[in-house]
Amino acid sequence: MSTGSGAATFVDRYPEEASIVRQAFFVAFVAFGLGALFGVIQALHRTDILRFIPSTDYYTVLTAHGVLLVIVFTIFFLVGLFQWAITRSFDRPVEDIRITKAWLALMSVGSVVTGVTILLGFVDEVGISADVLFTFYAPLQAHPLFYAGLAVFLVGTWIAGADWFRSWLAWNAEHPDDRIPLQAFVVLTTMLMWYIATIGVAVAVLFFLLPWSLGLIETVNPLLTRTLFWFFGHPVVYFWLMPAYLLWYTVLPKIAGGRLFSDPLARVVFVLFLLLSTPVGIHHQYLDPGIAESFKFIAMTNTMFLLLPSLLTAFTVVASVEHGARQRGGTGLFGWLRALPWRDPAFTGMMLAGLMFAAGGFSGMINAGMNINYLVHNTLWVPGHFHLTVGTAVALTMMAGTYWLWPQLTNRRLYSRPIGLLQVVVWFGGMALMSNAMHVSGLYGIPRRTAEPQYQGFDFSTAFGSVAELNVQLAIGGTLLFVSALLFLANLAFSWGNPTTSGLGQTLPPALSGPDDSPRVLDNMRLWAAIALVLVALAYALPLGAIVADSGLFGPGGDAYPVTVVLNSVAVTAERLTASVGATLADVGGVLEVIR
Amino acid sequence: MTGNPLRIETSGGVLVGFVVLAVVVFELRTVLGMLFGIDVSGVVYFPVALAVLVGLLVAENALRSVGSKEG
Amino acid sequence: MHIHQYEKLWLGLSLLLIVGFVATVTYGAVGTPAISMIGDDGDTLNPNAIDDHPEFGDPGVEKVGESEYAAYVVARQFMFQPDPIVVPANTTVTFYVTSADVIHGFSVVGTNANTMVIPGEVAELTVEINDPGEYGIVCHEYCGNGHHGMEGLLKVVPADEYDGGDAE
Incomplete structure (x- = not known):
C-alpha cells in the first residue's frame, strides 16, 4: 500500500466523482467523531464511573449516539463507497453530476435537521427535543423536524439508488452482453433491498408519525408503527453490512496479495441478502403482545436461513485470504497466516473486524432463538451483540477500508501506518472488553437503554465476579474505543497535510473463478426484486392485517407523549430552528468547499 | 520461497497474534465463570x-532474534 | 456453475447447522410446555380508559383456580401497579400487563419472565412460581426521561403466609 502500482488513482481519472466520495466520507467521519464522544459519555455514565450530565440528558446522548453512528456515519460512508464502486467498476463517469450533488445535499440537509433537533434536547429553553432514541417508538413523540429530517434523508438515498441504476442502464446499453461487474452487482442488489426495506419506515413516518407530530391526526397505533419500524429495522442492519462485504469481497483479497476465490458464489450471497433481509423484522418483536406466535415463528425460520449467506462469506473470504497468503509464499496448514501483511492497517483492520463478526454472529444466533431470546431481550446483551456487528464488523471495516481508499481519493499518502495499525488493534481490544462486559451483564438481567441501571429495591445477582467489575470493564473498553476513534480521525486529518504524490493507484484483480462461470439469471435484477417482494408480502401481510384488524389503523386511542413540553408557539420555534439550521448548514457548506 | 518478492517479513503479525491471544485469554475467565461456574x-x-502474556511476548522476541542471527 | 468441493462441504454443514437451530428452537417453543411464548391472546383496550377497566382499574392478584393466580399489572411513567406484586409460592401465575401511556418493558430480573408492554395491547404470560423470595422487576424499554427509576418488586411468599389479596 505504501508503494503504489504506479497506476492512475481514482481521483486522477474521475475528479468530480472523487470529490463526491470525499464529501460523503467527510460527513460520515464528523458524525463518527460526535457519535464516539457520546458513546464514551454513556459508557462512563451508566456504569457510574463518571457522571457529568444529568441522567435526563443521557437519553439525548443515547439518541444522538444511535442516529449519528448507525444512520449518518454508516450510510454516508455507504453512499461514498458505492459511488466509488459504481464509477470504478463500470469505468464511466456519472450520467449527470448535478443529480449526484443533489442527493448528497438532500441527505446532508436531512441529517443536519434531524441531528440539530436531537441535540437541541440539551437546551431546555428552546423547547425542541427528540429524545426518542434510534427506534422512535410512538406514543413517545419527537419534534416534527426530527421526522421531517429523516424523510428528507430517505428521499436522498432513494435518488442515490436511482442515480446508480441509471449508470447501470447507460452502461448496459453499451455493453449488452457483459456481466454486471461484481462491485456494481453489490450496489444494485443492496439498493433494491433498501427500496423494499424503506417502505416500512417511510409509511410509518409519512403517513403516521409526521402528521401526528404536527397535530393533523390525533392518535397512532403504537404496535403498528413499531412493526413498520422493524420492517425497516432489520434490513437496515444488512444495509450497514453490505459496504463491509463489498470491501471484504473486492478489496481484502487484493490487499492480502491474492484474488477473490469465487465471483459466482459472491453473487449468490448478495442475492440471498436481497431476498431474506426484510421478511425477518418480526424477530425483534418476539416479546410483543398482539403478534401471533406463528408469525414470530416464520420470522425465526427466515432469520436462521439468513445465516447462510454470512456463513458462505466466511468461507469465501478466508479462502481468498489464504490464496493471497500462498501467493506471498506462505505454506503449511496454518503457517500461511504468517505470510499475511499484518502490518497493513487496512488488512489487519478488516481481518479483526471479520473475526469479531464471527463472535457477533454467534450472539446473534442466540437472539434469533425465539425462546432463549426471553432471557436476553432488551438486556445489555443486545448492545453487546450489535457493537460486535455494526460497531466492529461494519465500523472497523469502514475505517480499515478508508486507510486503503483515502490515497485513491486524494493522491496523498496516509499520515502514519503504524498509528493506523495501533488504532485498529485498540478498537479490537477495547471492543472485546466492552462487548464481553455487556454480554455478561445482559445475562444477569441488567437492562439496556437506561441512564442508571442501579435500582433501589434489589441487586442483580452474578454467576461469577461482580457487577462493579463488569462496569469497570465496560468503561475501560468504551474509553479505549473512544481513543481509537480519535486516533483514526487524527490520522486522517494529518494525512490531509501530506503532499500530493502521483502513482498511488491500485488496481483490483479479477476473481479466480470469474462471473462467466455463473448462470446469467443471477444478474436478473427484476426477477430477484419480484421474489423479494413476494417473500415480504408473505411474511408481513397477515401480521400487519391482524394488527390493523385488532385495534385499527390509528390504534385504540391514547395520548401522545412529547419528549418535551413545547413552551413556545410553533411559529417561534420554527423561526429559531431555521436560524440555527441555516448557520450549521453554512458551516458545513464552508467545510465542504475546503474538502473539495 | 524466500525469493518471493511479495514476501515481506514483519513483526506486525506478532502484535496482532498477541492481541488476539490476549482477548482469548481474557474471555477464558468468562467461559470458566459462565459455563463451568x-x-x-x-x-x-x-x-x-x-x-x-508478556512473558510469552518476550520469549518470542528473544527466539526470533536468535533465529535471525543463525539464519 | 463451478463450486469447489470444500465449498460444497461447507455449504452442506451450514445448512445442517441452520436446520439444527430451527429444530431446537421449534422444540423449545412448541415441544416443551415450560415456556409459553407471548402471542396475540391478550385483549386490546384504550389506554386512556384503563381506570374504568374491570381488572386494570384496580390492578392486583386474584385466585382463579387451584394454585392458579392471575396478576393484573399496569405499567405507567414511571412505575408498576401494584408494587410490590405478592404471589404465593409453588403456583402458576398468569400476568396480564398493559400500559397506561407509552411502550414499557416488564421483566422479572434473573428469569425468562419477560414481555414488552404496549399501550392498547394486553401482554399475557404464564409463569411457574417456585420458591419464596424477592425478585426485582425492571422496565427494560426506554419510556421517557425518568425511565431509569422505573422498577417494581415481585414477592413470592410461602403459601401459608399469603393473605389472598393485594399487599397494598
Missing part, C-alpha cells in the same frame, strides 16, 4: 494472565 478472582487472574 468457576469463580476466579479478577484481581488474581488478570495480573497473572498479563504476566504470562
Whole structure:
C-alpha cells in the first residue's frame, strides 16, 4: 500500500466523482467523531464511573449516539463507497453530476435537521427535543423536524439508488452482453433491498408519525408503527453490512496479495441478502403482545436461513485470504497466516473486524432463538451483540477500508501506518472488553437503554465476579474505543497535510473463478426484486392485517407523549430552528468547499 | 520461497497474534465463570494472565532474534 | 456453475447447522410446555380508559383456580401497579400487563419472565412460581426521561403466609 502500482488513482481519472466520495466520507467521519464522544459519555455514565450530565440528558446522548453512528456515519460512508464502486467498476463517469450533488445535499440537509433537533434536547429553553432514541417508538413523540429530517434523508438515498441504476442502464446499453461487474452487482442488489426495506419506515413516518407530530391526526397505533419500524429495522442492519462485504469481497483479497476465490458464489450471497433481509423484522418483536406466535415463528425460520449467506462469506473470504497468503509464499496448514501483511492497517483492520463478526454472529444466533431470546431481550446483551456487528464488523471495516481508499481519493499518502495499525488493534481490544462486559451483564438481567441501571429495591445477582467489575470493564473498553476513534480521525486529518504524490493507484484483480462461470439469471435484477417482494408480502401481510384488524389503523386511542413540553408557539420555534439550521448548514457548506 | 518478492517479513503479525491471544485469554475467565461456574478472582487472574502474556511476548522476541542471527 | 468441493462441504454443514437451530428452537417453543411464548391472546383496550377497566382499574392478584393466580399489572411513567406484586409460592401465575401511556418493558430480573408492554395491547404470560423470595422487576424499554427509576418488586411468599389479596 505504501508503494503504489504506479497506476492512475481514482481521483486522477474521475475528479468530480472523487470529490463526491470525499464529501460523503467527510460527513460520515464528523458524525463518527460526535457519535464516539457520546458513546464514551454513556459508557462512563451508566456504569457510574463518571457522571457529568444529568441522567435526563443521557437519553439525548443515547439518541444522538444511535442516529449519528448507525444512520449518518454508516450510510454516508455507504453512499461514498458505492459511488466509488459504481464509477470504478463500470469505468464511466456519472450520467449527470448535478443529480449526484443533489442527493448528497438532500441527505446532508436531512441529517443536519434531524441531528440539530436531537441535540437541541440539551437546551431546555428552546423547547425542541427528540429524545426518542434510534427506534422512535410512538406514543413517545419527537419534534416534527426530527421526522421531517429523516424523510428528507430517505428521499436522498432513494435518488442515490436511482442515480446508480441509471449508470447501470447507460452502461448496459453499451455493453449488452457483459456481466454486471461484481462491485456494481453489490450496489444494485443492496439498493433494491433498501427500496423494499424503506417502505416500512417511510409509511410509518409519512403517513403516521409526521402528521401526528404536527397535530393533523390525533392518535397512532403504537404496535403498528413499531412493526413498520422493524420492517425497516432489520434490513437496515444488512444495509450497514453490505459496504463491509463489498470491501471484504473486492478489496481484502487484493490487499492480502491474492484474488477473490469465487465471483459466482459472491453473487449468490448478495442475492440471498436481497431476498431474506426484510421478511425477518418480526424477530425483534418476539416479546410483543398482539403478534401471533406463528408469525414470530416464520420470522425465526427466515432469520436462521439468513445465516447462510454470512456463513458462505466466511468461507469465501478466508479462502481468498489464504490464496493471497500462498501467493506471498506462505505454506503449511496454518503457517500461511504468517505470510499475511499484518502490518497493513487496512488488512489487519478488516481481518479483526471479520473475526469479531464471527463472535457477533454467534450472539446473534442466540437472539434469533425465539425462546432463549426471553432471557436476553432488551438486556445489555443486545448492545453487546450489535457493537460486535455494526460497531466492529461494519465500523472497523469502514475505517480499515478508508486507510486503503483515502490515497485513491486524494493522491496523498496516509499520515502514519503504524498509528493506523495501533488504532485498529485498540478498537479490537477495547471492543472485546466492552462487548464481553455487556454480554455478561445482559445475562444477569441488567437492562439496556437506561441512564442508571442501579435500582433501589434489589441487586442483580452474578454467576461469577461482580457487577462493579463488569462496569469497570465496560468503561475501560468504551474509553479505549473512544481513543481509537480519535486516533483514526487524527490520522486522517494529518494525512490531509501530506503532499500530493502521483502513482498511488491500485488496481483490483479479477476473481479466480470469474462471473462467466455463473448462470446469467443471477444478474436478473427484476426477477430477484419480484421474489423479494413476494417473500415480504408473505411474511408481513397477515401480521400487519391482524394488527390493523385488532385495534385499527390509528390504534385504540391514547395520548401522545412529547419528549418535551413545547413552551413556545410553533411559529417561534420554527423561526429559531431555521436560524440555527441555516448557520450549521453554512458551516458545513464552508467545510465542504475546503474538502473539495 | 524466500525469493518471493511479495514476501515481506514483519513483526506486525506478532502484535496482532498477541492481541488476539490476549482477548482469548481474557474471555477464558468468562467461559470458566459462565459455563463451568468457576469463580476466579479478577484481581488474581488478570495480573497473572498479563504476566504470562508478556512473558510469552518476550520469549518470542528473544527466539526470533536468535533465529535471525543463525539464519 | 463451478463450486469447489470444500465449498460444497461447507455449504452442506451450514445448512445442517441452520436446520439444527430451527429444530431446537421449534422444540423449545412448541415441544416443551415450560415456556409459553407471548402471542396475540391478550385483549386490546384504550389506554386512556384503563381506570374504568374491570381488572386494570384496580390492578392486583386474584385466585382463579387451584394454585392458579392471575396478576393484573399496569405499567405507567414511571412505575408498576401494584408494587410490590405478592404471589404465593409453588403456583402458576398468569400476568396480564398493559400500559397506561407509552411502550414499557416488564421483566422479572434473573428469569425468562419477560414481555414488552404496549399501550392498547394486553401482554399475557404464564409463569411457574417456585420458591419464596424477592425478585426485582425492571422496565427494560426506554419510556421517557425518568425511565431509569422505573422498577417494581415481585414477592413470592410461602403459601401459608399469603393473605389472598393485594399487599397494598
